[in-house]
Structures are given as structure tokens and as C-alpha cells.
Amino acid sequence: MTLLEGLEKRLREECPNLELRKNEPMNRHTTFRVGGPAALMALPAGKESDACRVMELAMECNVIPFILGNGSNLLVSDQGYDGFVVKLAGTYCHGSVWGNNLMVNAGMLLSQAVNLALRHGLSGLEWAAGIPGTVGGAVYMNAGAYGGEISQVLHQVLAVGEQGGIYRASECDFSYRHSIFSEKRALIAEADFVLIPGDPAAIQARMADLSAQRKAKQPLEYPSAGSTFKRPAPLPDGTPVYAAALIDQCGCKGLTVGGAQVSEKHAGFIINRGGATCGDILALISEVKKRVLDQTGIELELEVKTLGV
DSSP, rough: HHHHHHHHHHHHHOOOSSSSEEEEEGGGSSSSOOOEEEEEEEEOOHHHHHHHHHHHHHHHHHHOOOSSOOOOTTTOOOOEEEEEEEEEETTTOEEEEETTTEEEEEBBBBHHHHHHHHHHTSSSOOOGTOOOBHHHHHHHHHHEEEEEEEHHHEEEEEEESSTTTEEEEGOOOOOTBBBBSSSSOOOOEEEEEEOOOOHHHHHHHHHHHHHEEEEEEEOOOEEEEEEEEEOOOTTTTTOOHHHHHHHHTTOTTTTTTTTTEESSOOOTTTEEEOOHHHHOOOOOOHHHHHHHHHHSSOOOOOEEEEEEE
């Protein structure tokens, strides 16, 4: 019996109400809409204890789980992933508000969290309204847009697993698209935000304005994983550098490999125009990186995470 088979056996015996799926197609769980099957996937219900028990059993069986949110920043191999995936999005998404605090489960979509804050007249998350990820994924990578970042409004995080516990924002080692959870064997279970009272009409107007900007500038009509590359470091004189501008400057806008294309609307996005494979996307990423490096001397770094690649 393999380690994964042993884990599956224990999960079925000790967590009879847990939803388990074998050989689950990952193209159903990523916004790129690509990826082969995951050998085993667990979808814990909306209780901290359920997720905690799944993590405990995985550790006892010497299986390292891959924690999946909405798959909005993920590229999965065409061959799939021969490990254990724990998915939170859609099953682990409760939230509550008291005073200026918004506490939500990690599987809640950011858009849902923003709307919950709006209903209670709380401001500070408007910038996140159009981000398709979950709260847990946003904390994990310190998501940000339009001058806002998760680190600016986070109070504390509850994580479960081998290195679980309560982490205050100051303990999360936040930086650009990074948090301490990149190095932790823990599942982000809940996040507690401290927001600012505001006028619901003004909050909604700000959300609508940012939504219109996204729609005008980004290829939202196609499957993608958002910004493909991280923002490069500034030039020695402090001049900011943007990946999309470099890609456009190097003549890559519209570049196509199979079903994958550098968006003609926003060069920072690689999109699935239909039928793209992980192989198509990786080949296109490699060509874009090569052209930018050859022409500018700047090496682009992936923002999109990969699994099974």
C-alpha cells in the first residue's frame, strides 16, 4: 500500500462525511482551465475541525498536501498531479462581522468577502473586488491591486497543520506576492481583517470604478491565471519596471503557441484562447522570458504557481 493509499483509507474510515475524489481533473479547478487529474482530492466542509483533521491525518501518513483555493494563480501539468490536494474554495466559505472586524474562512472568494464588508459599511477591501481568488490564497501570496494589499488590512490568521497557530499580520513576513506561509506546512483556515467604517454608496462606487477599469484593460473574457509574471525590481535609479510593458516592448503581444496567447489587450496576461494545454502555456512563457531577457537583460519571474510541472 502506498502512502497515498494509506491516507485515503484513514480518511474514509475516520472522516466518513468528508468528500473525497480520486483522479479528479484539475482543469475543473483552475481558472486557466488546463491540467490533468489529481490522484486524490479532499474537500473539507466549513468547519475548522474538518480541515484540521485532514491535515493531521496527512501528516501522520507522511503525505504533504497541496492546498488549493480557487486555482486562480495556478498552472497544472497536463499529466496531472500524483499527490494529495485539499481544496477549500466553495466548501469552506463562512464569514462574520463584529465592529470593524471581518472574519472569514479561507475558502471564501475575495469578491464575497468584499461584498460582506460592503453590506456592513466597511471600507479597505474595495481593490480586491475583481480578484478571482480565495481569501486564503490572497493571504498566502499577499495579493494586491490598485495600491492595496492584503497585508494592509489583515489583523491575524488562523492556520492548522504541523506549523499551525495564530499568526498576527506582523508575524506573516509579508512582501511583494509573498508571505511566511510559502515556507510553512500549514493550511490557512481563517483570516481576520480590521477595516474602516465608510459610506456604503461610496464603497460601492469605488468598487464599480475599479471593476470598470479591470474590464477595460484586462482580457476577462478568456481563461487565464491573471498576471503571469511578477513586477521586476526597479532600475538602479529607482525607475519602476512593469512586466507587461517589457513584454509589449519586446514584440510579444499576440504571440501564440497552440491555444495559448499573450493577450493583445494586456501583455501581462497569458490567456487560453481555446484548447490550450499546460505544454502550450509553458512553451509560451519560456519564449516570452527569452525574448525579454535577450532584448532588455531583465529576467522575468513567474507569479503563477505550477503543480506537477
